[in-house]
């Protein structure tokens with residue numbers, strides 16, 4: 001029985017575009033992973049939001065409860081301390097933004113700056129406290145099939161098409177053996193948001209990797225790419241497959257559907273009355289010099 005998020009102090013004016021620009025400016029780091037903090041920031045926004053349960057109304061991005069030990073230590077969140085720590089200097093620079101707004105805004109910024117579509121974003125999330133932490137087990141397990149994926153995402157209120165669209169975020173980033181136990185990127189340019197994930201799902205031949213780690217797939221061509229069992233379900237499941245095929249052929253369709261589904265994701269569980277009007281967050285390349 002979770003307490004509702006207490007009213008924070010009355011909202012102060014925040015220059016969200018300035019916050020966006022500061023995050024955009026911080027993304028590149030040649031010493032980190034594939035050279036960008038973008039992918040792990042997208043994963044932070046997703047794991048902060050994907051705990052939502054439409055039946056009880058708890059979980060979701062409101063609260064930023066991953067700051068607290070129970071939720072920070074959930075197995076699915078391993079490695080996200082790096083994303084949270086990366087945003088600390090931004091929070092210091094703009095103390096009036098809530099963590100829950102900051103984390104979701106950072107996800108939007110990363111998708112947009114890495115070449116993805118514009119994502120509608122509203123401000124107004126409030127930070128909760130430790131009592132608002134969600135129970136473990138609300139995020140998907142990577143070694144399961146289509147039924148599990150549906151159980152998890154239907155609980156958040158998504159349909160099959162939205163599930164496929166959201167899965168396309170795996171164009172970005174990689175798996176880390178010291179975080180999830182899995183290993184490798186899904187595509188050759190893991191800091192570029194595109195429909196490559198879907199194209200490779202169909203155009204490469206995938207085989208089970210023989211190794212000591214958890215079950216995952218590798219591409220036959222050069223064995224440098226990976227798919228999780230849950231990724232493969234988008235090809236093997238009859239209802240997921242046509243949508244995945246559409247996105248493999250039509251990047252515009254993917255971008256448009258991803259934008260809507262990701263925007264829905266990062267507002268789950270936030271009472272509408274709390275939210276601002278959509279805040280225009282321009283890509284750096286679209287801002288006047």
Ligand code: DDH
Nearest residue numbers: 039040042046140141142166169173174175176179180230
């Ligand atoms: Fe994911 N994801 N994800 N994912 N995800 C991992 C990494 C990243 C699953 C498992 C994993 C989404 C859906 C699923 C991103 C975004 C999104 C890793 C590796 C695992 C495992 C973590 C690590 O070792 O560092 C599973 C299972 C699902 C599922 O749907 C069934 C969704 C919906 C999104 C989203 O953003 C909308 C991103 C980005 C990464 C790369 C992180 C990084 O550090 O790089």
